[in-house]
Amino acid sequence: xxxxxxxxxxxxxxxxxxxxxxxxxxxxxxxxxxxxxxxxxxxxxxxxxxxxxxxxxxxxxxxxxxxxxxxxxxxxxxxxxxxxxxxxxxxxxxxxxxxxxxxxxxxxxxxxxxxxxxxxxxxxxxxxxxxxxxxxxxxxxxxxxxxxxxxxxxxxxxxxxxxxxxxxxxxxxxxxxxxxxxxxxxxxxxxxxxxxxxxxxxxxxxxxxxxxxxxxxxxxxxxxxxxxxxxxxxxxxxxxxxxxxxxxxxxxxxxxxxxxxxxxxx
Amino acid sequence: xxxxxxxxxxxxxxxxxxxxxxxxxxxxxxxxxxxxxxxxxxxxxxxxxxxxxxxxxxxxxxxxxxxxxxxxxxxxxxxxxxxxxxxxxxxxxxxxxxxxxxxxxxxxxxxxxxxxxxxxxxxxxxxxxxxxxxxxxxxxxxxxxxxxxxxxxxxxxxxxxxxxxxxxxxxxxxxxxxxxxxxxxxxxxxxxxxxxxxxxxxxxxxxxxxxxxxx
Numbered sequence: 001x002x003x004x005x006x007x008x009x010x011x012x013x014x015x016x017x018x019x020x021x022x023x024x025x026x027x028x029x030x031x032x033x034x035x036x037x038x039x040x041x042x043x044x045x046x047x048x049x050x051x052x053x054x055x056x057x058x059x060x061x062x063x064x065x066x067x068x069x070x071x072x073x074x075x076x077x078x079x080x081x082x083x084x085x086x087x088x089x090x091x092x093x094x095x096x097x098x099x100x101x102x103x104x105x106x107x108x109x110x111x112x113x114x115x116x117x118x119x120x121x122x123x124x125x126x127x128x129x130x131x132x133x134x135x136x137x138x139x140x141x142x143x144x145x146x147x148x149x150x151x152x153x154x155x156x157x158x159x160x161x162x163x164x165x166x167x168x169x170x171x172x173x174x175x176x177x178x179x180x181x182x183x184x185x186x187x188x189x190x191x192x193x194x195x196x197x198x199x200x201x202x203x204x205x206x207x208x209x210x211x212x213x214x215x216x217x218x219x220x221x222x223x224x225x226x227x228x229x230x231x232x233x234x235x236x237x238x239x240x241x242x243x244x245x246x247x248x249x250x251x252x253x254x255x256x257x258x259x260x261x262x263x264x265x266x
Numbered sequence: 267x268x269x270x271x272x273x274x275x276x277x278x279x280x281x282x283x284x285x286x287x288x289x290x291x292x293x294x295x296x297x298x299x300x301x302x303x304x305x306x307x308x309x310x311x312x313x314x315x316x317x318x319x320x321x322x323x324x325x326x327x328x329x330x331x332x333x334x335x336x337x338x339x340x341x342x343x344x345x346x347x348x349x350x351x352x353x354x355x356x357x358x359x360x361x362x363x364x365x366x367x368x369x370x371x372x373x374x375x376x377x378x379x380x381x382x383x384x385x386x387x388x389x390x391x392x393x394x395x396x397x398x399x400x401x402x403x404x405x406x407x408x409x410x411x412x413x414x415x416x417x418x419x420x421x422x423x424x425x426x427x428x429x430x431x432x433x434x435x436x437x438x439x440x441x442x443x444x445x446x447x448x449x450x451x452x453x454x455x456x457x458x459x460x461x462x463x464x465x466x467x468x469x470x471x472x473x474x475x476x477x478x479x480x481x
Contacts, residue, residue, distance in 0.1 A: 124452055128450070203328055224336040228344075236339060237336070243332070251328050
């Protein structure tokens, strides 16, 4: 899963995200922009053709139909959307708070805690919550939130810490209040790094949500699990391919949003 | 049963699982190191190949691990084979990226001097460029290892070996006396193994970095 390495690439002080990587600039050209959706559509069509060419038995038909697939997809998207929104709502203000004078002293503690938290496997966190707090949608959301909080928190902090001191001083010198400097100087400059962190959290959530099936919260993992348990390659492939396509599509959309939301001039 | 008495009773079983876990991680990372470093050396100085290799391995990293395990089952079956294959596939990206970054960070003047000394391409790679790039490369291997230790816990869902078995056993027996103990032992075991490997890499870093560039 695209988890830990996306969140901790480079040295400890490096922000998460793939845009620092040479070669991830493929989105810059029109051809590069269209490559991913064309490829993903082709994969979906191939899957559709493969399923159409097979004579599905009763068991397979119970999983491979528009209703079940649609429901799994919606469950998956709900898990991802809700947990990502909660992560942003918690991590961005917390990250801002932890870079202000005063609470700033606590920042290393939070970062160290978050780094250790990374060593905990996502499935372990899900199961731990399931065993202690019961199974279901909300428990899965909690696990997803806890697991994907780190990249957003860390990137918010690093993005703000990287803002040139002289720019902040200039803002203060112009007579802006601390709050005005935060909203008009620091945050706009930090946004690219923060967006990269949110993108990583999104991908982590799409990946971890496939495991939500183990705690009865549905999602595309349901198809994969059914395929393994019932030993039906068709169901297994449908779930796996759709989950992979979904993750890549979300990553592509997030990359696009990252470019569009970036303040001009940066 | 308290966690302490659970550990006292099951420690042998847990240690076997830790060893299995470490073993699949070690095999997967070794394969990924050969592929990643080899690929990194091969694409060095070729911008297009460079970009393609990073994009392809980065794409693999985006695929959810449960889905990748699922995709591998029709090809290699259940158990250790899909586990090692998936983990190796995930581990390639950080190693490849760091190999490329490391090779790029070798100063041009040093590379020129090596040419001037009459060293062959292979000798330049083995005695100058790789040793200078090594600190960055081994950092990539370390990151890959830590990442893969956590992902390996999911392998139990495809009947793979390791500490994930404890986690899934706990899940299957939710409400049972040892459900929480099993899960906790699995989760803590994975986290401790990751920390232990992190420490091991600190030692390996010192031992394998050329003396001239150690700080």
